[in-house]
Amino acid sequence: MKTSARLILPLLFGFVLLSLWEALVGFYEIPPYILPSPRDIGESLWVDGPSLLAALAITLQVTVAAMILACVTGVGIAVLLVQSKLLERMLFPYAVFLQVTPIVTIAPFIIIWVDSVFVVLLILAWMAAVFPIISNTLLGLKSADRNLHDLFKLYSASRSQTLRRLLIPAALPYFLGGLRISGGLALIGTVVAEMVAGTSGESSGLASRLLEASYRLELARALACFVLLSITGYGIYAVLNWVSNRLLRHWHESALDDPSHA
Secondary structure: OHHHHHHHHHHHHHHHHHHHHHHHHHHHHOOOOOOOOOOHHHHHHHHHHHHHHHHHHHHHHHHHHHHHHHHHHHHHHHHHOOOOOHHHEEEEHHHHHHHHOHHHHHHHHHHHOOOOOHHHHHHHHHHHHHHHHHHHHHHHOOOOOOOHHHHHOOOOOOHOOOOHHHHHHHHHHHHHHHHHHHEEEHHHHHHHHHHOOOOOOOOOOOHHHHHHHHHHHHHHHHHHHHHHHHHHHHHHHHHHHHHHHHHHHOOOHHHHHOHHOO
């Protein structure tokens, strides 16, 4: 499919949905405190845009920091676990606990134990984002060709040489797949953390502004926050997907163009 079609079709579908939304709100005369129209949301974005973008920048700071921390710790943990079956069996269940434990249940304890609001948000966002990195990278490290493993042993390659020249290249596509998932989860974790932590004031993030607007029944402003968060989430995925394709496009099947999908 051509690039122009890939852009036009989603935009056309979105235009149709927004037009139907606008028409239904006008036809049934739904008040804006119940369901604002797309025009109301657009006006709120225009009027409140500077303050909402400043709040979004604060949310993005935590999101990016959580992504970086998740990458460093997730890859480090995966490399550690692949060294020994005993270590994997002993430690991997705790990585699963990080994934399945709801952030809202652990947040009150983190808030009590940590003084810095930024660090609280960072820890909670990291908890949401780190497991896909650990799981996917570990899977990739364990997926290296067994014949190549035997070849490295035959040539008496050291453990570090095997890791650098065989395991890490084999794990790269898996890591990048986990990174795309982790990017969205980092944003979700940050948003949930901001809501649970109850941050407020000028230094609060966009999720806090969304909650504040919903409490005041300013739904147009709340939905404007939602729109900005959705666009940001899509942007994070698009950037990470572009990075993945750039790194893999010359050698890995997942990034090669498929003529059947043209």
